[in-house]
Structure formats: structure tokens, C-alpha cells
Amino acid sequence: MFLVTGATGGLGRRIVRSLRERQMPVRAFVRLTSRYSELEHRGAEIFIGDLQQDKDIEKACRGVQYIISAHGGEGNAQALGYRANIELIDRAKEAGVQHFVFISVLGVDRGYEDAPSFKAKREVEKYLIASGLNYTILRPSGFASNLLPLAEQFRETGIYLLIGDRQSRTSIVSTDDLAQIAVGSVSVEGAKNQILSVGGPDVLQRQDIPRIFGRIFNTEPIIINPPLFVLDGFRSALGLVNPKASKALGTFRTLLDNEFFCTPQEVENLETIFGMKMESLESFLRRYLGV
Template structure:
């Protein structure tokens, strides 16, 4: 097996993947890069190759990936402009001699008619990687359990209520741990080239039922208020969230736009994330974590 590259290795997903890779491959077979390479000292100390690479500086990327065979391309957070970043990375990977790109995408994203704005960048990126001539694996990750246990649960518990536009739509909420383990499995095993993997948790949830579990575990009420998409937009407006990604203030207090959240809820409601899969267990050899287990891990951060 050739060397494995982890992009954005100073982020949560990248760092977790790099640490897990060190448990499975020799350190000299791991290349990690970030625009903040000073945050990657632990990998240099372990014997991995640490490099500087910035998605907004394409000239830095070829050198960052030189000598690698498989690239873990972790999607960036800039909705609306990240396809350019991803394209720069794939072009650099090709120039550096990389053979296989493993990309973190989104569950249900290629189902025709999916309204999720978050998904549009993923669709464009998947198609661009497929057209590059490189081998690919798309890791289509479901909604993170960690996001439900923190970003959703904490404000809902604090307010005692939560507006919700996802209705009775079901989503197989998955732990980020299982997404990372699946990515590492694909990077270290043969047989995953030119495939898409549905990275899902072990249970189907509606978001109102997930909030009911939070309420039960916290011993505090959460009233879920069903709203339509416009009602969901108004809720985010009241929090000062920009509607469109193009209106997000760079480095501002809220780095995301409500159109992504509202259309994500719409895609759940309309069944685009109602996907059952055993890919996590097939690739990692272990059962994926339950939502309750992730909530147990984070409940110490919940308001008392």
C-alpha cells in the first residue's frame, strides 16, 4: 500500500482520522497537511510527514501531496465556494501522482430532486472527482450525532422549545467516530475504488423523536413546534443568521447560512435521508454507535 494523505488535518475530522491511521499504518506512510501545520506537531513527533497546504493557495497543494497514493479529501466548510477549493485539491493531487481520492460527502445527495443546498457543493465535487480520471470513493455521511447532542440539544434545552421543519422524515443519525473509522477503513483496505459508501447510524430517527430523547435524558421539557420552511427561516432570522451563504460575514459570529439548514430539514422531511445501510459495520467490522451513547458522552455540556 502506498502513502496516505489527510487534508485539513488540524480540523476535528482530519485529526481524528490521522490519529486512527497511525494505529494502523507505519508513521512514514502518513502525510498530513494543513494551512496551520504548527497544530500538527504530534504527527511530526510520531514520524509522519507534516506539510503546509492551503486550499486557497493551489500552488501549495502539489508539494503538500507529493509522494502520496490515497488522499482523504475532507470537504471544507465554505458552502457556495468550496467546489473551487475541492477542484484545486483534486487537480493538485493528480499533478502530484495521487491515484485515489476519498471524499467526505453527504447522505442521499445524488438522489434526483434533493433540495438540500448543503448538498449542491457535494454533488458538484463528486462529479468533478469522477471526471478527473482518478479512482474515487464517496463517503456519504449522514447527520452527525454529535451535532444533534450539542448544536441542536443545547439551545432546545435552554429555550424549552425548538421549531422544526423536518416533520416525520427519518434520518439514520451517525457518530462522527464511525464516519472517521469508515474513512480509515476505505483508506487502508483494498476493494473500495469507484464506489459510494452510505455512512449511517444503527437506527432511524425523526428529529422530534431525537429531541424527545434529549428531553428524557435531561429531565427537562422540549416542546417541538412543527413549522413550514418559511417559519424555519423566520426562526433563524430572529437569531441573526444570514439566509444565503453569500451573505455570511467572513470570520463573523455565525459562519453558516439558514438556507443550508432549512433545505436540509426539507430534504429529511421529503425522505431523501431515509437510507438504511450496513456499510459502516461492513467496512469497520464493528456496529455503529447509537445516538443515546453519543448523548451520554455530551450531556455534561447541557444546561442544568
């Protein structure tokens, strides 16, 4: 039995789908207010709970052999990004879980003090490594699925908002590839007790993304490129009325102000370990956009 947290998210949904395609039993940890009917139709066991409730985590871990922690913590890094994962690890040890896969983030070890989600994930990484559990820590760059709404907006308007440095590099990973890697991590020997950077096969500049959109839709992109200090000004103003929301923007600013890409050697290492070929961003987008 696999337990997947964040099962209705862009990544979690694909992890559940991949497991069910392999006829593996899956317990999908979901919130009552989330859309989980697709997971149920695929044959996943639905566990309705709250990751901020320790008793729910304890119940969800009963009879589980593998855990894939794929939930985000952007809304509450303390409770969801950190505390819920620590509780999951503790309950996994009690339940005799054979392997724990943790979805972290590329650059988590760089010490970004202004990014609560990064700090939470780094502390969870350290706790997991020290736990004695068999683990795989995956550090992906940006998810390709997160660009689908932006691509649909571009289809309608031809406009792309790019805040900050156009030439900042990234290697956005196919979310389907990441799901396959997460599932494979529990059985592939080369992934056992490893920290793996996960990115797409191409190192792109951020300005390449609207150009890819333009090729897909045969439209010359209109790129609106405000400098990063515009976000800083908004964040400062927001801090006067909502300090908590202002702090939450720290992770977003960190993502805009830094480069997150895998080297060709890291991508080649992934492909060797998992016996797969990583999909390009353009290929992923064309598949989902139907063009």
C-alpha cells in the same frame, strides 16, 4: 503517507487520530489560525496552508499515496467545496495518488438547487469518478459530533430548538464510525470505486433527538418547534442587507426541509464491507458526555 484536509474539523481530527493509532504517517492540512496542537502531539505532520491557494495544494500533495478530503465548504461552496477539491483531484493525478476518499453528503444526487454545498459536492463527485483515480465517495447523514454542543446546551437549560417537521427522518452517524470507514476505504476491496451511503443503525425522527437528550440527562425536554416559514422570513430579511449570507442559508434550509436517512440494507452493507457494527446516536452521545 496520507493527506487529510479539514484535519482540525470534527471528522478530520478523528481521521487523523484513527490513522495515528494505526501508526500510519499523516500530513494534516490546516490553517495557521486553527487549533492543531493535538494533531501534532499525535505525530501528524502539520502542513499549514490555504485550500484556496493552488500552490499550497500542490505542495501538500507531494509524496502522498492517499488523500482523504474531509474539509467543509459551507462558508464558500465555490472556492472550498468545489474549486479546492477539483484542484486536489488534479494534483492527486499528477502525484500518482493510489486512492482518493471524498466525504460528500447524503442526498447530494437529489438536485437541490437552493443548496450550494450539495451542488458543489455533486460536481466534485462526478469529476472524481471521471478522473481515472481509484476513489471512494462517502455520503454521510448528519454527524453525531455536531449534536454535542446542542446536548451541552440542553444539559444547562432543558430546552431544544427544533425548526420544521418533528417527524422528518434522519439516521445520524457516529463521527468515529465515519472516520474509521474513511480510513478503511483505501484498503478494503469492497469500497474501491464505490459510492457508499453512511448512516447510523437507527432511523430516527427529528423529535427523537431531544428525547434521547432527555433520557441521557434524566430531564423532560422542552421542545420549541417554530415552523420552517420563520426561517424563510428571517432569510428574506437577511437578503435585503446581506444577499451572500442569505444564499448561504440555502443549504441549512435544505437540511431542515428534507429527510436524510440510510435504509437498514445500506447500513448492513457498510457493516459487511468494513467488518464493523455501527454505533447508535445515544451510545455516541453517552460516551462523549460522560453519562
